[in-house]
Amino acid sequence: MKAAVIGSTGYGGIECLRILQGHPEFEEISLVSSSQAGRSLNSSFPHVSHLAKMYLPFDVEQISKQADLVFLATPPGFSSQYAPSFLEQGKIVIDLSGDFRLNDPDIYEQWYRKPAADPKYLNQAVYGLSEWFENEIKTAQLISNPGCYPTATLLALLPLLKEKWINPASVIVDAKSGVTGAGRKAQQSTLYSEINENLRPYKIEHHQHIPEIEQIAGKCSGTDVTIQFTPHLVPMNRGILVTIYAESLNKYTRKEALQLYHDTYDCHPFVRILDSRLPETKAVQGSNFCDIGINVDGRTGRFVILAAIDNLMKGAAGQAVQNVNIRMGCPVTTGLDIAPLYP
Amino acid sequence: MKAAVIGSTGYGGIECLRILQGHPEFEEISLVSSSQAGRSLNSSFPHVSHLAKMYLPFDVEQISKQADLVFLATPPGFSSQYAPSFLEQGKIVIDLSGDFRLNDPDIYEQWYRKPAADPKYLNQAVYGLSEWFENEIKTAQLISNPGCYPTATLLALLPLLKEKWINPASVIVDAKSGVTGAGRKAQQSTLYSEINENLRPYKIEHHQHIPEIEQIAGKCSGTDVTIQFTPHLVPMNRGILVTIYAESLNKYTRKEALQLYHDTYDCHPFVRILDSRLPETKAVQGSNFCDIGINVDGRTGRFVILAAIDNLMKGAAGQAVQNVNIRMGCPVTTGLDIAPLYP
Amino acid sequence: MKAAVIGSTGYGGIECLRILQGHPEFEEISLVSSSQAGRSLNSSFPHVSHLAKMYLPFDVEQISKQADLVFLATPPGFSSQYAPSFLEQGKIVIDLSGDFRLNDPDIYEQWYRKPAADPKYLNQAVYGLSEWFENEIKTAQLISNPGCYPTATLLALLPLLKEKWINPASVIVDAKSGVTGAGRKAQQSTLYSEINENLRPYKIEHHQHIPEIEQIAGKCSGTDVTIQFTPHLVPMNRGILVTIYAESLNKYTRKEALQLYHDTYDCHPFVRILDSRLPETKAVQGSNFCDIGINVDGRTGRFVILAAIDNLMKGAAGQAVQNVNIRMGCPVTTGLDIAPLYP
Amino acid sequence: MKAAVIGSTGYGGIECLRILQGHPEFEEISLVSSSQAGRSLNSSFPHVSHLAKMYLPFDVEQISKQADLVFLATPPGFSSQYAPSFLEQGKIVIDLSGDFRLNDPDIYEQWYRKPAADPKYLNQAVYGLSEWFENEIKTAQLISNPGCYPTATLLALLPLLKEKWINPASVIVDAKSGVTGAGRKAQQSTLYSEINENLRPYKIEHHQHIPEIEQIAGKCSGTDVTIQFTPHLVPMNRGILVTIYAESLNKYTRKEALQLYHDTYDCHPFVRILDSRLPETKAVQGSNFCDIGINVDGRTGRFVILAAIDNLMKGAAGQAVQNVNIRMGCPVTTGLDIAPLYP
Incomplete structure (x- = not known):
């Protein structure tokens, strides 16, 4: 297969390259960037200078000739505009931006403050939370890859919600992220000197991942879910840890809860249910794992669920x-059998 | 005045020295350490090598001759045993450990897994949350200095609790701390390589600061308060940020809440209520400030209160x-008029 | 006294404020910034929000009315243009930029790639390496404050050079700096994610501090000195460590060398000669100390001198x-008796 | 093939596991640890909990039955004692410790302060600097893997030394390392709070890698080489950068020098000669690359060579x-085609 990565001057795009170049099913990966077209990859990312690649200009026709699959690792508002062209050319599109995650255009416009994508494509898009939408992904042409916070949150939350073990109005997600989540654009607020030795909350009540989590949580549980969500910026490069609080609707034991999570995820190689330790971000650094820890607090009657991802x-x-592996029918771990880098 | 700092090989003790040596009312500061007695301060803390101080052995008689005030910056179980001797000598004791914070010996023993102090002294101890117990501190002989997490949590929480604006059973404290909180003892889990680029929750449901927060919260609000408390270790040296969630009992606006906090704290120079930004730990680094931010989430009906301290x-x-300043009748900022170190 | 800090949106400028606000001789400090004029200090630097200051516009007349002393913490090319106006108004000017450090305009233009200051003022400027030019500083109207690398390098090097114990053609300075040295301007290369977990050399052979070091080293030793200088960016906020290599011209012992340094610096409170440990940046963090360590390598016949500063x-x-203290006749430690922040 | 990793509770040992588990030629990897025998890998290294491995006790007989190859990632003094037993069983031994690097037992004992290995085995050991001793490695039974500092230093230095372009008495190596080099043993000096925001030189004149570098540099150049070597501890987990200074014996240009390095290394896939940028540690993080940068300083007549490795x-x-790949006749990149993790 041949792939093109659009927006490959950012951290998400270049991470696609890191994986794909070791993936046995991909023979060629094109890197596309409007701003760096014609320049060497070396100038943006010296760590892969040995690959001796050039950035190609963004040209739908040209890219469509060279690639079977298109990864869009672009800022909000780009995919909604350009994904349809690739779809019309019969390409499979994996969109890493938020443009196709919210089904309701009004909600998108309210949270993203940009025009929403054409509803036709919003309806066509399959939400790529791999462990929960495998069947839909198998045949999808447009895969809307989940946000980083929603991935960790939903993997941790859905078993309890689906089984109706918790009060859906009680869910609080206290989320912490490394700084790569803020992207590679030059800005004062993410300079080293500002972030280092600092812990900073941000976008309280306003983060665009809130409606995404609520939409999928509602869909999978069949009830309305309203979450409290507070993101924090942590002085580290990679990693998300979410700490989720929810009222238990019954006297479930930790043992029962562990069993529920094992039953849900033991057939999924990238989700590790931790029986005897707590999740921490370093244990998943550089890998595709999601580590989940389960606590039941007898004093307060709450579940405290933790999840860590890179x-x-x-x-x-x-x-x-x-998601591409699922779509192509390869084993799900193909190209992703990467051990975490520790320490 | 003359002071002795017992346990001055740890981070808390040496921070006492940093402050006291610039405090105009203190003419002499003795450093006491069993393990380093007779050795130069230089060998433990090169940054203050210019002070050319020696560690004195721990000897109650001797220390009592040299000091009017004794700071105990010692591990759990030490103060409960030795503070009484200093009190009997008529010394003022400021205990930075947890030994005199919990009034109920049974609760202490349950959470600390050590024998509690003599109830006589537990009753005598004044809880040194400066802004809330000023009157009691003014005449105290034994000041039990609050824990780091309880300080940030209580300053942020008490105005709402006292005014009964929130449901006391709904309080969730998601707490994040820098690594100096774990002390200076050599241990694998706090090695640089283990902590750096890592975010790690710990002691979920079991942290000994839980009963301390509940006791004071209950005392100040006149109701039983049960909190959910989850601490996390953040890769930075100094700083605590607490993110507190609580259900609002009425439709209070952010403006009303800000007013309540300003009314409570505007006469207290170390508490800064932030009207237009969120607290972050770097903004208080090296200083005695507590920055508090107030959010009222209309979607969820919850308060989200944030507090940052060093x-x-x-x-x-x-x-x-x-607390010493309050006790001695000096202006409360004496020796503490230290601007945050930024960045 | 009254001071104005021009360029107080940068790290150097705001550090002036941190010191001056605790300095007993300064009753008022004006903050001046073209870009932030009329805005609250709070918006740029939340850590000093309690000072409730506003940025003033840059207006020579106005500033000259309000201030006796002017600190210029501005980018290259600004002071050369505006310092003369303040001097003409009779103000004392302390320039923290490099504009008045190099006496030879051609050398300035070669290394800074900007027009040099008027030679009249270049000649008038006194180089403010406090321990070495105290007499000149006492009467200076224009003090050219040394660069960060030159300060550490010269303090470490001058005793050996002046005594002609080393070959002046053999000096190699391997310098390492924290990231605040790169300033607060938004740029991709100093984003947290790029700097964290990275060690990066830069400006090899081209750093503008090379001619500054060579000029002063030559002046103090009476010989031409050519140095090899390699700066590196270290993932930390504050601190410079220089490791200096030079061929010994004789079989000097470490004891003799220590004596030379003690003789030179024991009367200067901010230089600490370390007899029994090596300098490290954390031991001077937030303070005005320069820690110097001396090694004589018998195997190679070289001195290895280390110096650490913030x-x-x-x-x-x-x-x-x-320098202001020296100029004003105050004790040199006035307002600077700040213990290092550790850890 | 089957491998055993002895000493796999340290960072070096567990990194062997990370590589070997993705290496197509290895079907089984045994982890051996005296201290953790019988315990799950999970308790030491949660990031590889999915491998569900147990630590085996250290038992030469047993290990020899299960493994064709033995990696010794053990502290100094262990391999000298136990490697011979494995060699006598016909096993191929790769020793990651320093026990077989120095041919002269007296020099070993002087620098390591431990008894040296039996000279018989010292003579048999092949120094595993892959790019320079490929022929010897092809048939070696005992491979002595180079130290981290010597690897970076020698790869950068040998081309110039071998061609006699530099004065061998003039070589100065200013070396900087991340903290994983200090190992995983609990000690106060490598606690997070002590290392973070700190830059610290150590073991000046005394580092045990000095004689290793000198021995190999001498062997490859046919002259005596005495190096000045100063290591520094940098607040980051992984990475070494060496900055090497040496007097040029002629007016070589940068272009000529680049050509020499390209000629030497272009056939070796893990050495990247950088034409247009400087090495930095992040660009090799997690990978087997050595990035080399070459500068010729016309002002001083020195080469400044930089090399970065993980x-x-x-x-x-x-x-x-x-080295195992070379020994086994596999392509040298087998199992090592791991892109750097960036950022």
Whole structure:
């Protein structure tokens, strides 16, 4: 297969390259960038200078000739505009942006403050939370890859919600992310000196991943779910940890809860249910794993569920390739059998 | 005045020295350490090598001759045993450990897994949350300095609890701390390579600061308060940020809430209520400030209150000196007029 | 006294404020910024929000009315243009930029690639390496504050050079700096994600501090000195460590060398000669100290001299205030008796 | 093939596992640890909990039955004692410790302060600097894997030394390392709070890698080489950067020097000669690359050569596997075609 990565000057795009170049089913990967067209990959990303690649200009016709699959790792508002052209050319599109995640255009416009995609394509898009939408992904032409926070949150939350073990109005997600999530654009607020030795909450009440989580949580549980969501920026490069609080609707034991999670995920190689330790981001660094820990607090009657992922892997490029594997019928771990880098 | 700092080979103790050596009312500071007695301060803490100090052995008689005030920056179980001797000598004792924070010996023993202090002294101890117990501190002989997490949590929570604006059973505290909170003892789990690029929850449901918060929250609000508390270790040296969730009992606006906090704290120079930004730990680094931010989420009906402190300052040595100032009748900022180090 | 800090949206400028606001001789400090004029300090630097200051516009007349002293913490090319106006108004000017450090305009233009200042003022400027030019500083109207690398390098090197113990053609300076040295301007290369977990050399052979070091080294030793200088960017906020190699011209012992350094610096409170440990940046963090360590390698016949400073303090704002103290006849430590922040 | 990794509770040992488990020629990897025998890998290294491995006790007989190859990632003094037993069983031994690197037992004992290995085995050991001793490695039974600092230093230095372009008495190596090089043993000096925001030189004149570099540099150039070597600890997990200074013996241009390095290394896939940028550690993170940059300073007549490696990869486990590939006749990149993790 041949793939093109659009927007490959960002961290998500270049992570696609890292995976795809070791993926046995891909013989060629084109890198596309409007701003760097004609320049060497070396100038943007010296760590892959040995690949001796050039950036190609963004040209739908040309890309469609060279690629069977298109990864869109572009800023909000780009995919909604250009994904349809690739779809019309019969290409499979994996969109890593948020443009096709929300089914309702009004909600998209309210949270993203941009024009929504054509409803026709919104309806066609399959939400690529690999472990929960495998069947839909198998035949999808447009895969809308989940956000980093929603991936960790939903994997941790859906078993309890689906089984109706928790009060859906009680869910609080306290989320913490490494700084690569803020992208590679030069800005004062993410300079090293500003972030290092600092812990900073942001976008309280306003993060665009809120409606995404609520939509999928509602869909999978058959009830309305309203979540409280607070993201924080942590001085580290990679990693997301979500700490989720929810009221238990019954006196479930930790043992019962562990069993539920094992039953849900033991057939999925990238989700590890931790019986005897707590998740931490370093344990998944550079890999496609999602580590989930389960606590039941007898004093308060709440579940405290934790999940850790690498935001650029299971939270972006890793899950994108996982979805491609599902779509292509390869084993789901193809090209993704990458051990975490520790320490 | 003359002070002795017992346990001055740890981060809390040495921070006392940093403050006291610039405090105009202190003419002499003795450093006491069993393990380093007779050795130069230089060997433990090169940054203060210019002070050319020696560690003194731990000897109650001797220390009592040299000091009017004794700071105990010692591990759990030490103060409960030795503070009484200093009190009997008529010394003022500021205990930075947890040994005198919990009034009920059974609760202490349950959470600390050590024998509790003599109830006589537990009853005598004044809880040194400076902004809330000023009157009691003014005449205290034994000041029990609050824990780092309880300081940030209580300052943020008490106005709402006291005014009964929130459901006391709904309080969730998601807490994040820098690594100095784990002390200076050599252990694999806090090695640089293990902590760096890692975010790790710990002691879920079991942290000994839980009963401390509940006791004071209950005392100040006149109701039973049960909190959910989850601490996390963040890859940075200093700083605590707490993110507190609580159900609003009425449709309070952010403006009303800001007013409540300004009314409560505007006369207290170390608490800064933030009208137009969110707290972050770097903004208080090295200082005695507590920054508080207030959010009212209309979608969920919850307050989201944030507070940031430097765990070694307002969370330990800074508040200890603030309490000494109150006790001695000095202006509360004496020796503590230290601007945050930024960046 | 009253001071104005021009360029106080950068790290060097705001560090001047941190010091001056605790300095007993300064009753008022004006902050001047073209870009932020009329805006609150709070919006740029939340850590000093309690000072409730506004940025003033850059207006020579106005500033000259309000200030006795002017600190210029501005980018290259600004001071050369505007310092003369303040001098003509009779103000004392402390320039933290490089515009008045090089006496030879041609050399300035070659290394800075900007037009040099008027030679009249270049000649008038006194190089503010406090420990070596105290007499000149006492009467200076224009103090050219040294660069961060030159400060550490010269303090470490001058005793050996002046005594002619080393070959002046053999000097190699391997320098390492924290990231605040790169300033606060938004740029991709100093984003957190790019710097964190990275060690990067830069400007080999081309750093503008090379001619500055050579000029002063030559002046103090009476010989031509050509140095090899390689700067590196280290993932930390503050701190410079220089490792200096030079061929010994005789079989000097470490003891003799230590004596030479003690003789040179024991009367200077901010230089600490380390007899029994090596300098490290954390031991000077936030303070005006320069820690110097001396090694004599018998195998190779070289001196290996190390010096550590906080680049924003002894390398910028701290030394600026030290120079003001010298100029004003205050004790040199006034306002600078700040213990290092550890850890 | 089957491999055993002895000492797999340290960072070097577990990095062997990370590589070998993705290496197509290895069907089984045994992990051996005296201290953790019988315990799950999970308890030491949660990131590889999915492998569900147990630590085996250290038992030469047993290990020899299960493994064709033995990796010794053990502290100094262990291999010298136990490697012979494995060699006598006909096993191929790759020793990652320093026990077989120095041919002269006296020099070993002087620098390591431990008894040296039996000279018989010292003579048999082949120094595993893959790019320079390929022929010897092809038939070696005992491969002594180079130290991390020597690997970076020698790869950067040998072309110039061998061609006699530099004065061998003039070589200065200013070396900087991430903290994983200090191992995983609990000690106060490598706690997070001590290392973070700190830059620290150590073991000046005394590092045990000095004689290793001198021995190999002398062997490859046919002259005595005495190096000045200063290591520094940098606040990051992985990575070594060496900055090497040497007097040019002629007016070589940068172009000529680049050509020399390209001629030397273009046939070796893990050495990347950088024409248009400087090496930095992040560009090799997690990979087996060594990036080399070449500068010729016309002002001073010196070469300034820079090399960056990941100390756990090309500086330890990566080069160990590279040597195994050479020994086994596999393509040298087998199992090592791992792109750097960026950022």
